[in-house]
Amino acid sequence: MSTLGNSTNIFWHECPVGKHERQKLLNQKGCVVWITGLSGSGKSTLACSISRELHSRGKLSYVLDGDNLRHGLNKNLGFKAEDRAENIRRVGEVAKLFADAGLVCIASLISPYRKDRDACRAMLPDKSFIEVFMNMPLELCEARDAKGLYKLARAGKIKGFTGIDDPYEPPLKCEMELSQRDGICPAPGAMAGKVVSYLEEKGFLES
Ligand SMILES: Nc1ncnc2c1ncn2[C@@H]1O[C@H](COP(=O)(O)OS(=O)(=O)O)[C@@H](OP(=O)(O)O)[C@H]1O
Numbered sequence: 671m672s673t674l675g676n677s678t679n680i681f682w683h684e685c686p687v688g689k690h691e692r693q694k695l696l697n698q699k700g701c702v703v704w705i706t707g708l709s710g711s712g713k714s715t716l717a718c719s720i721s722r723e724l725h726s727r728g729k730l731s732y733v734l735d736g737d738n739l740r741h742g743l744n745k746n747l748g749f750k751a752e753d754r755a756e757n758i759r760r761v762g763e764v765a766k767l768f769a770d771a772g773l774v775c776i777a778s779l780i781s782p783y784r785k786d787r788d789a790c791r792a793m794l795p796d797k798s799f800i801e802v803f804m805n806m807p808l809e810l811c812e813a814r815d816a817k818g819l820y821k822l823a824r825a826g827k828i829k830g831f832t833g834i835d836d837p838y839e840p841p842l843k844c845e846m847e848l849s850q851r852d853g854i855c856p857a858p859g860a861m862a863g864k865v866v867s868y869l870e871e872k873g874f875l876e877s
């Protein structure tokens with residue numbers, strides 16, 4: 671019996687079908703690829719590109735995208751620091767379940783605060799949280815402005831927009847950093863290839 675958060679008198683029920691069995695079935699190891707970066711840095715594009723590449727290799731993955739999750743699971747959350755923290759915490763918990771199921775879970779969220787990302791890392795077994803920093807300059811993201819949000823933020827019509835009038839804390843230490851080369855952003859497929867190679871080298875694509 672234990673007391674956790676606001677719940678009391680709750681018990682952990684262990685299922686006899688375990689993570690190792692699921693991983694064996696899938697011939698891969700569960701993990702979380704956590705993509706962080708500014709709006710417009712290419713997180714969703716990279717996440718989908720990684721998922722496509724894994725799929726073509728017969729590996730099961732699932733993308734948890736910040737924007738998408740805010741249509742459902744996180745629809746009651748806004749963008750103040752406490753709401754972003756709760757957003758990241760919930761996605762971290764869901765990602766942990768997907769990794770436990772044996773999948774390569776790809777989470778793509780701005781996740782601007784280091785402590786929130788580190789809290790997710792701490793939820794996962796050692797080395798199975800792979801933080802990927804989309805280190806793209808604000809100027810590039812703003813020039814892309816795929817959703818027109820930077821324009822609204824600059825006009826003061828959106829308050830607390832990351833990179834404009836809200837902070838983004840870059841990782842101090844992460845597993846992978848993707849950035850421009852000679853002022854050019856690599857193609858999504860090339861960046862996805864790097865991430866998939868990392869997963870392969872670390873043994874996540876075999877059981
Ligand atoms: N104020 C503010 N700041 C940043 N982003 C904003 C804001 N308002 C709306 N949006 C849109 O919401 C998407 C970010 O959602 P996330 O869940 O990834 O954000 S966070 O991790 O909780 O910071 C983000 O999507 P991406 O562009 O895909 O990053 C924006 O489209």
Ligand SMILES: Nc1ncnc2c1ncn2[C@@H]1O[C@H](COP(=O)(O)OP(=O)(O)O)[C@@H](O)[C@H]1O
Nearest residue numbers: 709710711712713714715814816855856857858
């Ligand atoms: N590697 C890339 N090279 C060129 N354009 C890209 C690249 N990745 C993403 N884009 C474009 O940039 C815009 C923002 O990408 P998106 O994946 O939605 O970013 P985010 O999820 O970080 O907001 C989209 O129009 C997308 O097509």
